[in-house]
Amino acid sequence: EAGVAQSPRYKIIEKRQSVAFWCNPISGHATLYWYQQILGQGPKLLIQFQNNGVVDDSQLPKDRFSAERLKGVDSTLKIQPAKLEDSAVYLCASSRATGGQGNYGYTFGSGTRLTVV
Amino acid sequence: ELKVEQNPLFLSMQEGKNYTIYCNYSTTSDRLYWYRQDPGKSLESLFVLLSNGAVKQEGRLMASLDTKARLSTLHITAAVHDLSATYFCAVALNNDMRFGAGTRLTVKP
Numbered sequence: 001e002a003g004v005a006q007s008p009r010y011k012i013i014e015k016r017q018s019v020a021f022w023c024n025p026i027s028g029h030a031t032l033y034w035y036q037q038i039l040g041q042g043p044k045l046l047i048q049f050q051n052n053g054v055v056d057d058s059q060l061p062k063d064r065f066s067a068e069r070l071k072g073v074d075s076t077l078k079i080q081p082a083k084l085e086d087s088a089v090y091l092c093a094s095s096r097a098t099g100g101q102g103n104y105g106y107t108f109g110s111g112t113r114l115t116v117v
Numbered sequence: 118e119l120k121v122e123q124n125p126l127f128l129s130m131q132e133g134k135n136y137t138i139y140c141n142y143s144t145t146s147d148r149l150y151w152y153r154q155d156p157g158k159s160l161e162s163l164f165v166l167l168s169n170g171a172v173k174q175e176g177r178l179m180a181s182l183d184t185k186a187r188l189s190t191l192h193i194t195a196a197v198h199d200l201s202a203t204y205f206c207a208v209a210l211n212n213d214m215r216f217g218a219g220t221r222l223t224v225k226p
Binding site: 042045056106110 | 121150158159160161162165205207213214215216217218219
Protein backbone atom coordinates (compact mmCIF):
# COMPACT_ATOMS: atom_id res chain seq x y z
CA GLU A 1 0.00 0.00 0.00
CA ALA A 2 1.13 3.56 -0.62
CA GLY A 3 2.55 5.36 2.39
CA VAL A 4 1.67 8.65 4.00
CA ALA A 5 2.48 11.45 1.57
CA GLN A 6 3.62 14.87 2.73
CA SER A 7 4.65 18.02 0.94
CA PRO A 8 6.73 20.03 0.71
CA ARG A 9 9.82 18.21 2.00
CA TYR A 10 11.60 21.40 2.94
CA LYS A 11 10.51 24.98 3.54
CA ILE A 12 12.46 28.06 4.57
CA ILE A 13 10.52 31.18 5.54
CA GLU A 14 11.14 34.39 7.40
CA LYS A 15 9.57 34.96 10.80
CA ARG A 16 6.08 36.40 10.70
CA GLN A 17 5.41 34.79 7.32
CA SER A 18 2.82 32.07 6.89
CA VAL A 19 3.30 28.50 5.71
CA ALA A 20 1.14 25.48 4.98
CA PHE A 21 1.88 21.76 4.94
CA TRP A 22 -0.11 19.06 3.23
CA CYS A 23 -0.67 15.41 4.14
CA ASN A 24 -2.38 12.55 2.33
CA PRO A 25 -2.82 9.55 4.65
CA ILE A 26 -2.97 5.89 3.76
CA SER A 27 -6.23 5.03 2.08
CA GLY A 28 -8.78 3.81 4.58
CA HIS A 29 -6.99 5.17 7.63
CA ALA A 30 -9.59 7.05 9.63
CA THR A 31 -7.22 8.68 12.09
CA LEU A 32 -4.68 11.34 11.14
CA TYR A 33 -2.10 13.00 13.36
CA TRP A 34 0.21 15.97 13.06
CA TYR A 35 3.38 15.87 15.14
CA GLN A 36 6.08 18.47 15.67
CA GLN A 37 9.62 17.16 16.11
CA ILE A 38 12.19 19.68 17.25
CA LEU A 39 15.80 18.72 16.59
CA GLY A 40 17.05 16.27 19.21
CA GLN A 41 13.60 15.59 20.69
CA GLY A 42 10.85 13.08 20.29
CA PRO A 43 7.75 13.96 18.27
CA LYS A 44 5.04 15.92 20.06
CA LEU A 45 1.40 15.59 19.11
CA LEU A 46 -0.18 18.78 17.78
CA ILE A 47 -3.57 17.58 16.63
CA GLN A 48 -5.47 14.37 15.99
CA PHE A 49 -8.37 13.89 13.59
CA GLN A 50 -10.86 11.03 13.47
CA ASN A 51 -12.30 11.18 9.97
CA ASN A 52 -12.87 14.94 9.59
CA GLY A 53 -13.47 15.70 13.26
CA VAL A 54 -10.90 16.89 15.80
CA VAL A 55 -10.25 14.39 18.60
CA ASP A 56 -7.45 16.20 20.41
CA ASP A 57 -5.92 19.60 19.77
CA SER A 58 -4.91 20.40 23.33
CA GLN A 59 -1.25 20.92 22.42
CA LEU A 60 -1.86 22.97 19.29
CA PRO A 61 -0.85 26.65 19.72
CA LYS A 62 -4.15 27.91 18.39
CA ASP A 63 -3.11 31.53 18.24
CA ARG A 64 -0.87 30.72 15.28
CA PHE A 65 -1.47 27.11 14.22
CA SER A 66 -4.54 25.77 12.47
CA ALA A 67 -5.35 22.48 10.82
CA GLU A 68 -8.20 21.00 8.87
CA ARG A 69 -9.10 17.70 7.33
CA LEU A 70 -11.68 18.16 4.66
CA LYS A 71 -13.79 15.17 3.66
CA GLY A 72 -11.90 13.01 6.14
CA VAL A 73 -8.95 12.40 3.82
CA ASP A 74 -6.23 15.00 3.12
CA SER A 75 -5.16 17.42 5.80
CA THR A 76 -3.38 20.77 5.90
CA LEU A 77 -1.51 22.34 8.78
CA LYS A 78 -0.94 26.08 8.72
CA ILE A 79 1.26 28.40 10.74
CA GLN A 80 0.52 32.12 10.68
CA PRO A 81 2.60 34.02 11.66
CA ALA A 82 5.67 31.81 12.09
CA LYS A 83 8.16 32.25 14.90
CA LEU A 84 11.79 31.18 15.10
CA GLU A 85 10.87 28.45 17.60
CA ASP A 86 8.57 26.83 15.04
CA SER A 87 11.63 25.51 13.23
CA ALA A 88 11.13 21.75 13.33
CA VAL A 89 10.11 18.74 11.30
CA TYR A 90 6.35 18.39 10.97
CA LEU A 91 5.32 14.77 10.71
CA CYS A 92 1.98 13.47 9.57
CA ALA A 93 0.89 9.99 10.61
CA SER A 94 -2.19 7.89 10.07
CA SER A 95 -3.66 4.76 11.60
CA ARG A 96 -6.73 2.60 11.16
CA ALA A 97 -7.95 3.21 14.68
CA THR A 98 -7.76 5.86 17.33
CA GLY A 99 -4.64 5.67 19.49
CA GLY A 100 -3.13 2.94 17.37
CA GLN A 101 -5.35 0.36 19.01
CA GLY A 102 -4.56 -3.30 18.93
CA ASN A 103 -1.85 -4.24 16.51
CA TYR A 104 -2.29 -1.10 14.49
CA GLY A 105 0.61 1.24 14.98
CA TYR A 106 1.04 4.54 13.29
CA THR A 107 2.50 5.01 9.82
CA PHE A 108 4.50 8.19 9.52
CA GLY A 109 5.18 10.29 6.46
CA SER A 110 8.63 11.60 5.57
CA GLY A 111 7.90 14.95 7.18
CA THR A 112 8.33 18.59 6.23
CA ARG A 113 11.45 20.28 7.56
CA LEU A 114 10.60 23.91 8.37
CA THR A 115 13.29 26.50 8.97
CA VAL A 116 12.21 29.92 10.18
CA VAL A 117 14.88 32.61 9.81
CA GLU B 118 0.47 13.76 32.93
CA LEU B 119 2.10 10.89 31.11
CA LYS B 120 5.88 11.11 31.09
CA VAL B 121 8.14 8.84 29.08
CA GLU B 122 11.83 8.63 29.91
CA GLN B 123 14.45 6.84 27.90
CA ASN B 124 17.99 6.07 28.87
CA PRO B 125 20.60 6.37 27.82
CA LEU B 126 20.04 9.31 25.48
CA PHE B 127 23.31 8.64 23.70
CA LEU B 128 24.93 5.26 23.23
CA SER B 129 28.15 4.46 21.47
CA MET B 130 28.98 0.80 21.21
CA GLN B 131 31.31 -1.46 19.33
CA GLU B 132 30.20 -3.99 16.79
CA GLY B 133 29.52 -7.38 18.28
CA LYS B 134 28.59 -6.06 21.71
CA ASN B 135 25.25 -6.30 23.50
CA TYR B 136 23.35 -3.47 25.14
CA THR B 137 19.92 -2.53 26.47
CA ILE B 138 17.92 0.67 26.09
CA TYR B 139 15.38 1.41 28.81
CA CYS B 140 12.01 3.13 28.58
CA ASN B 141 10.16 4.11 31.76
CA TYR B 142 6.71 5.67 31.80
CA SER B 143 4.64 7.23 34.51
CA THR B 144 1.03 6.19 33.87
CA THR B 145 -0.61 2.83 33.33
CA SER B 146 -0.80 1.92 29.66
CA ASP B 147 -1.30 -1.32 27.78
CA ARG B 148 0.39 -0.34 24.55
CA LEU B 149 3.99 0.52 23.92
CA TYR B 150 5.74 1.09 20.63
CA TRP B 151 9.36 1.16 19.52
CA TYR B 152 10.35 3.20 16.47
CA ARG B 153 13.60 3.68 14.59
CA GLN B 154 14.58 6.95 12.93
CA ASP B 155 17.53 7.37 10.60
CA PRO B 156 19.00 10.89 10.16
CA GLY B 157 16.73 13.02 8.00
CA LYS B 158 14.19 10.24 7.69
CA SER B 159 10.81 9.54 9.17
CA LEU B 160 9.95 7.03 11.89
CA GLU B 161 9.83 3.34 11.14
CA SER B 162 7.72 1.11 13.37
CA LEU B 163 9.74 -1.71 14.94
CA PHE B 164 7.57 -3.29 17.61
CA VAL B 165 4.12 -3.00 19.14
CA LEU B 166 3.87 -4.46 22.67
CA LEU B 167 0.33 -5.01 23.87
CA SER B 168 0.43 -6.89 27.14
CA ASN B 169 2.42 -7.47 30.28
CA GLY B 170 5.29 -9.85 29.62
CA ALA B 171 5.13 -9.35 25.86
CA VAL B 172 8.39 -10.06 24.10
CA LYS B 173 9.04 -9.52 20.42
CA GLN B 174 12.20 -10.13 18.42
CA GLU B 175 13.31 -9.06 14.98
CA GLY B 176 16.85 -9.85 13.96
CA ARG B 177 19.28 -8.45 16.52
CA LEU B 178 16.60 -6.45 18.35
CA MET B 179 14.36 -7.75 21.10
CA ALA B 180 11.75 -5.69 22.93
CA SER B 181 9.93 -6.54 26.14
CA LEU B 182 7.24 -4.95 28.27
CA ASP B 183 6.61 -5.04 32.02
CA THR B 184 3.41 -3.08 32.62
CA LYS B 185 3.61 -3.50 36.39
CA ALA B 186 7.03 -1.86 36.50
CA ARG B 187 6.02 0.53 33.69
CA LEU B 188 9.19 -0.44 31.90
CA SER B 189 10.08 -1.54 28.41
CA THR B 190 13.49 -2.60 27.21
CA LEU B 191 15.04 -2.79 23.76
CA HIS B 192 17.93 -5.25 23.76
CA ILE B 193 20.56 -5.19 21.06
CA THR B 194 22.48 -8.38 20.43
CA ALA B 195 25.83 -8.44 18.62
CA ALA B 196 25.44 -4.93 17.28
CA VAL B 197 26.27 -4.12 13.67
CA HIS B 198 26.87 -0.74 12.03
CA ASP B 199 23.49 -0.84 10.26
CA LEU B 200 21.75 -0.51 13.61
CA SER B 201 23.10 3.03 14.04
CA ALA B 202 20.00 5.24 14.35
CA THR B 203 17.83 6.95 16.94
CA TYR B 204 15.38 4.68 18.74
CA PHE B 205 12.18 6.02 20.28
CA CYS B 206 9.75 4.37 22.61
CA ALA B 207 6.19 5.68 22.65
CA VAL B 208 3.44 4.97 25.13
CA ALA B 209 -0.22 5.06 24.20
CA LEU B 210 -2.68 6.78 26.51
CA ASN B 211 -6.27 7.34 25.45
CA ASN B 212 -6.04 9.05 22.09
CA ASP B 213 -2.42 10.10 22.36
CA MET B 214 0.95 8.46 21.86
CA ARG B 215 3.64 10.11 23.96
CA PHE B 216 7.23 9.73 22.80
CA GLY B 217 10.44 9.51 24.77
CA ALA B 218 13.33 11.78 23.87
CA GLY B 219 15.05 9.03 21.92
CA THR B 220 18.31 7.10 22.22
CA ARG B 221 20.89 7.97 19.61
CA LEU B 222 22.82 4.77 18.94
CA THR B 223 26.16 4.73 17.17
CA VAL B 224 27.76 1.38 16.42
CA LYS B 225 31.46 1.59 15.70
CA PRO B 226 33.59 -1.02 13.93
